[in-house]
Amino acid sequence: MRAGSVAVAAFLVAFFFTQWWDFTVPALRGEYQAVFLTNGQTYFGRYYDRFGAYAKLEDVYYIQQAQGTDAQGPGDARLVRRGAELHAPEHRMLVPKTAILFVEDLRTDSPIATFMRQDRR
Amino acid sequence: MSAQRRGRDPVRIAGWWLRWALIPAALGIWASSNLDVHSLPFVGAERESAVLLLDGQAYFGHLDDSGESGWLVLHDAYYLQDAKGAPTNVAVALAKRGGEAHEPADGMRINRDRVLAVERMGLGSAVARAIGVEREILATKPGVLELNPPSIAGAEQLAVQRTAAERAIARGFSAQVDQLTKINTELVLPVSKADAAAITQKALADLRSLRRSALAALGAVVGLRPGDAEAYAASADARLEGQSFTNEPGVLLAPDINAVVVQATAFFSQTGDAAAKQLTQPRATPTPAGSPQPSATPAPSASPSPRP
Numbered sequence: 001m002r003a004g005s006v007a008v009a010a011f012l013v014a015f016f017f018t019q020w021w022d023f024t025v026p027a028l029r030g031e032y033q034a035v036f037l038t039n040g041q042t043y044f045g046r047y048y049d050r051f052g053a054y055a056k057l058e059d060v061y062y063i064q065q066a067q068g069t070d071a072q073g074p075g076d077a078r079l080v081r082r083g084a085e086l087h088a089p090e091h092r093m094l095v096p097k098t099a100i101l102f103v104e105d106l107r108t109d110s111p112i113a114t115f116m117r118q119d120r121r
Numbered sequence: 122m123s124a125q126r127r128g129r130d131p132v133r134i135a136g137w138w139l140r141w142a143l144i145p146a147a148l149g150i151w152a153s154s155n156l157d158v159h160s161l162p163f164v165g166a167e168r169e170s171a172v173l174l175l176d177g178q179a180y181f182g183h184l185d186d187s188g189e190s191g192w193l194v195l196h197d198a199y200y201l202q203d204a205k206g207a208p209t210n211v212a213v214a215l216a217k218r219g220g221e222a223h224e225p226a227d228g229m230r231i232n233r234d235r236v237l238a239v240e241r242m243g244l245g246s247a248v249a250r251a252i253g254v255e256r257e258i259l260a261t262k263p264g265v266l267e268l269n270p271p272s273i274a275g276a277e278q279l280a281v282q283r284t285a286a287e288r289a290i291a292r293g294f295s296a297q298v299d300q301l302t303k304i305n306t307e308l309v310l311p312v313s314k315a316d317a318a319a320i321t322q323k324a325l326a327d328l329r330s331l332r333r334s335a336l337a338a339l340g341a342v343v344g345l346r347p348g349d350a351e352a353y354a355a356s357a358d359a360r361l362e363g364q365s366f367t368n369e370p371g372v373l374l375a376p377d378i379n380a381v382v383v384q385a386t387a388f389f390s391q392t393g394d395a396a397a398k399q400l401t402q403p404r405a406t407p408t409p410a411g412s413p414q415p416s417a418t419p420a421p422s423a424s425p426s427p428r429p
Contacts, residue, residue, distance in 0.1 A: 014149030088243030
């Protein structure tokens with residue numbers, strides 16, 4: 001009886017602890033990351049390398065290319081917070097690790113990190 | 122060895138902790154890593170997921186992701202496709218998986234290697250609302266033991282979609298009327314004014330008739346009985362006359378409602394284009410018929426053979 005209770009408690013504590021912490025150490029990494037994907041897209045946000053098949057990305061931003069006034073010239077690029085799309089996704093996104101090319105920390109003074117920090121306020 | 126000594130044996134103590142604490146904890150970590158706690162089948166609001174693929178396609182539905190297998194299963198799947206020129210003022214249209222030529226059954230298995238991201242969909246989003254209305258149209262009933270009960274739109278959302286569809290139909294109608302007006306006022310036509318007026322009047326009458334049929338079809342799709350659908354079409358037709366709703370923000374329509382708009386738009390285009398062709402192409406001048414030729418002398422029919 002006691003042994004069973006300990007087993008159930010250990011399972012539940014480990015389960016919810018893993019959901020909460022994700023085994024990432026925020027102090028050892030940047031505040032925001034850039035996640036480059038195999039299809040050429042890049043997402044910016046808080047990256048959590050979880051156990052299992054998926055990595056987690058929170059507070060996701062991406063660069064949207066808008067057509068500029070000059071049809072021949074490059075379009076205007078702007079940083080867009082994910083969430084205003086037709087399906088109004090929540091602020092967290094699960095990305096299969098197989099779809100990730102590489103992940104980079106953003107410098108704290110990078111324009112994208114600065115924008116994201118100010119946008120969250 | 123006494124029971125007391127066995128109880129203090131460090132190997133036994135370590136084995137006990139390994140069996141009853143460390144292994145369950147490892148299982149807890151494994152389960153937590155492979156399960157999205159936000160997707161667990163607790164009682165509550167529906168959990169709709171968006172699965173974004175590497176090729177840019179996105180599918181929406183109830184996701185079953187066991188974690189360790191290489192496949193995701195999506196039930197009750199919907200996806201976005203090109204609006205195909207439907208004047209809904211939205212660049213894309215929602216389609217329900219299952220209506221394709223190969224008529225796939227429910228339960229779409231997606232290779233995780235082709236998945237870009239998985240997201241939880243907002244239940245108030247345009248996609249979720251359109252899916253809810255489609256379920257209402259299809260009279261979807263949630264199962265008693267359904268772990269992820271589908272949310273079904275109410276009369277209010279259905280009315281919003283019906284109004285948006287009416288206005289999309291009106292925009293399709295107006296586009297063809299504008300085109301005919303432009304042809305009549307801005308071009309030098311190779312047909313006489315009387316002919317042009319006759320062609321235009323006939324086309325306008327056909328377009329009005331098509332609009333009314335489309336509204337009746339819309340009434341039938343949203344669940345009106347045939348008599349009520351006709352009455353609704355008559356009143357909506359009168360209400361829409363002279364209105365264009367060109368710059369109104371669009372609404373993502375439920376697939377069945379969108380199908381009515383797409384079909385009506387195609388018929389409007391066919392009718393408008395046919396009238397435009399008649400207006401812009403010179404009528405064939407009747408050529409004088411050749412001098413009457415004597416008709417061929419009827420050949421005598423074969424003499425009836427005697428019946429046996």
